[in-house]
Amino acid sequence: DARVTQTPRHKVTEMGQEVTMRCQPILGHNTVFWYRQTMMQGLELLAYFRNRAPLDDSGMPKDRFSAEMPDATLATLKIQPSEPRDSAVYFCASAKGDRGKETQYFGPGTRLLVL
Amino acid sequence: GEDVEQSLFLSVREGDSSVINCTYTDSSSTYLYWYKQEPGAGLQLLTYIFSNMDMKQDQRLTVLLNKKDKHLSLRIADTQTGDSAIYFCAESSSLGTGGFKTIFGAGTRLFVKA
Numbered sequence: 385d386a387r388v389t390q391t392p393r394h395k396v397t398e399m400g401q402e403v404t405m406r407c408q409p410i411l412g413h414n415t416v417f418w419y420r421q422t423m424m425q426g427l428e429l430l431a432y433f434r435n436r437a438p439l440d441d442s443g444m445p446k447d448r449f450s451a452e453m454p455d456a457t458l459a460t461l462k463i464q465p466s467e468p469r470d471s472a473v474y475f476c477a478s479a480k481g482d483r484g485k486e487t488q489y490f491g492p493g494t495r496l497l498v499l
Numbered sequence: 500g501e502d503v504e505q506s507l508f509l510s511v512r513e514g515d516s517s518v519i520n521c522t523y524t525d526s527s528s529t530y531l532y533w534y535k536q537e538p539g540a541g542l543q544l545l546t547y548i549f550s551n552m553d554m555k556q557d558q559r560l561t562v563l564l565n566k567k568d569k570h571l572s573l574r575i576a577d578t579q580t581g582d583s584a585i586y587f588c589a590e591s592s593s594l595g596t597g598g599f600k601t602i603f604g605a606g607t608r609l610f611v612k613a
């Protein structure tokens with residue numbers, strides 16, 4: 385049963401620290417998304433990659449956030465330095481990108497709390 | 500820009516039908532989706548409909564699409580307490596460059612009262 389995995393599942397850190405979240409997309413999926421979910425803002429698209437190339441990161445605060453795909457099996461989202469307002473659940477999703485039918489498969493999320 | 504809108508809350512009694520509505524603005528949408536998010540979990544695809552269809556049924560779920568009005572609905576028959584979750588509407592469309600984009604609504608929180 386193929387699924388998207390994310391690590392860590394939970395992270396508590398202090399303001400100013402670096403946070404790195406990792407995602408392993410489903411094998412064979414060529415599109416990876418990073419979302420942030422909060423009660424106030426709902427689900428926000430931060431960035432997405434196709435064939436490891438970043439296509440859109442307009443939803444991401446550029447000064448502190450960065451997203452990369454070092455290889456086809458790993459996507460990372462880094463926050464440096466972290467701030468309390470970054471506290472949220474961060475989801476990774478992957479898709480096969482099949483002619484517009486973009487069913488996204490979501491990971492379980494990383495719950496981040498910045499104190 | 501394109502937008503997807505949903506009501507934020509819906510409350511129903513166990514055994515009743517639930518109808519969750521969604522409107523979207525992109526007339527070039529190719530696929531429309533319903534995702535379900537249970538507490539503490541990620542979103543899971545419930546069902547989808549291609550834009551040239553007007554109805555799709557899958558067990559207790561019925562999806563209706565009114566393309567003229569850009570209105571999508573999800574009907575859950577015989578709603579159970581286990582259906583309590585957040586339901587997200589989403590639409591995807593081709594960008595014409597071989598790529599595509601998907602836009603999610605804010606989600607409708609369904610409460611099922613026993």
